[in-house]
Amino acid sequence: MSDQISIFKYVHKSQTVLRWTITLLITLAISLAFATMNLSGQISSSKKILNALSPYIMTQVEVNDRIEINRILNSVTKAEDSKLVLVKDGKVFSTTDATLELDLPFSAPLIKLQLLDGLFTNNEIIVINTLKRNDSSSASELYLYSPLTPIIKKTVGIMAITILTSILISILVSFRTRRALRKALQPLSQLHDEIRNLKSNSTDASMPIKIKELEDIRQTIISTRDELEIANEKIAKQKAKELNAESYKRLIHDLHNPVAALRQMVRIQTSPDVDDESKQEALESVPVIAEEILQQVTAAKKNLENESNNFDEVDLRNPPISGKLSLQILNN
């Protein structure tokens, strides 16, 4: 009994795992989609910046105007919060980072991952553009470093918002589900009441149930109840008949001796061989015997009346113990 839970809790509980799974899956999917879009957008934007800068930078490289290149790169990175490095002949020609790096050999970044046209280090996304004229043998490279942290922060932020939103939606759905469940269970409760009423033989009015299947059950219960009542009556009548027969039998049995005795008294009265004293005794015992017979008949009549009433009250829906009928009246 202790393992039993209400259908409401059962249904509600069975939804929990699904609900949380869906929440997490939605969160992951949205976060992943956002991160991918964001990264892709960042890389695409970086590529566009480099493509836009490259022709002008290439010209400045050709005329060796580092100062102009520095100005351009610095103005770009101020707006973009990133870092630009121009590498020429393996050396840092221009950089928006520390000027200390200028003219020193360029240390290529340690790439951890290549994805979506971008190169990833531990904390940066790098996009590279090669600057080369068709008629030139030498080439320079322009590196654009964008910090990964803002993208991660945005993704984590989106993730957090999605989780919160999903949880809120989940809770809201849960509340609505509970209400719907409760409402859905009302017909069952109603059916339950119907069945209970059937058992307690209540005379309360039976209301129709909106759920078709449950209404069918209710109708079945009602018709079954009616049939049970009819069957009950029949059985009661049958039993009454049986009891009546039994009573008659008893009566006949009980009347046999006194009637036989009465016949004997009559024979004594009419027999020439019997003395007058005996005849007088016999005559005196006739009213006694007749009284006994009358008592028997009266008792039998009374029994028949009582047993019929008792049989009417037996409820087949709630039969007596061991199923035997009570014949206590016959013992009176």
Add this chain to the structure above:
Amino acid sequence: MLKLFFTFLITLIWISPPCSANTYVKSMYSLPLTFDPIKMNDVASLAAANLIYDGLLKFSPSLEIQEALAESWSTSTDGKTLTFKLRPDIKFHDGTPITADDVVYSLARAVTPESTVRKYYDCIQGVDEKNGTQDISKVGIRAKDFRTVEIKLKNPFPAFISILAGATAKILPMKYKDTKAFFDSPVGSGAFRFSSTDTANKKMTLEAFDSYYQGRSKLDKMVLVESSEVEAIKMARKNEVLDLVSWPLNPKDPVFQSGKKITSPVTATWIIGLNTKVAPFNSLEARKAFKKTLDNEGFRKKFYPDAYQAFGYIPPGLPGYIDGTYIKTVPTKSSRSKVVKQKITIVIPQELSDANEMKAFLEDNLKGNGWNVDVVPMAWDKLMEGYAKKKHQAFLVSMNMDYPDAEFLLRNFESNNPDNFSGLNNKKLDALIASSRNETDKVKRATLYKETIKLLDDSSVTINLFHPRSNYWISNCVNGFNPNVLSEVYIDYTKVSIDEACMKNGGKI
């Protein structure tokens, strides 16, 4: 009791750290030779001027031009008129407000005949390119109102903005124009104001200017100390000076074991300049022979191995720079017939720590090839005096870019330029420089520069030794130091601070 007090006082002085907590001691090869911006031609003077004075504009560490005393500026559509709006509430060190009249006065001084820097300003309307202009009313600089200055140029010249950000375009208070001794105790508007000069101890003290428009410097004082490189390194080891920026240190110098090394490119070329006005270098053949003999690459490798080989006069990173594919200079033994017997004196700064080794190297190299050469280490001020008067036959100097444009380096060789140390008189070169100035197409301009360099190389007035990479020694106690790619002159000391705890610990972190 008195004895005890004095003992205590002496002990206190004795245990005091070499530098007080917020006083920045800077070693220099020379104290400023002048505080007059229009007469400055040496790094020490320019560096000090950049501390004491301010201009309309300034350079960032990466050579971006930024507003200084001017809060904004604009250029007319024809490129000939520049208009500057001064910041409100800017003051000189004596509390006098800075006005447009002060700007006009200061810039007009730069175009006068006595200005040694007028070549940078001769693009201004009304300025006589040969002799300068005294009459300010004829010059295209005027005050439109209390805070607005207008400068009219003869032709569009975008590089002129660099001049106004440079070390010579400093703003002086007009009210002292008739004060003869003004430059003995100059008044500027820079982050530091002049306090005193101790000639005996070769020290100059500057104090932080409380009302500086960018906010007071983190340093309370700057002390400029003149010394040789050897003395400077000794002081650095004891943390008595906080930077050796003036000195071109070798990256492997042991002094770096006791401080920080900040390495940075700098736009300069070390040269041996040859004076075409003094024999034997008045002969092109002699100059060519001399140039071919001198082992410039050997010199670089021995004394400054991390410097870049110089194939031309223009440093890397500037239009006109030539790499090894354009000009190949290979030292060869010259034929004896081309060697000149006349004695040649090459002066080199005696303050260089390797001055004697350099002397030995050069003499060995040149004498070994038959030249009659004497290398003379000379005090810097004397060297500069001879340079200005064009007395030296040959001299070793670092030609620093004052402005980030090759124009200003090449102009040194214009015939009519008073600063033409070589005395070169080449009309074709003059024409090339003039053409490049007027050329607005960058690619064409760079091509003209390269042609100019080629011509210069053919003239053999300079032996290009190398382009240095600066190795700055900085004390461990210094924070916020940021080198400037153009020159040490433009290092921003307003961002520098000193770690007091480190100073108390004798420079150890």
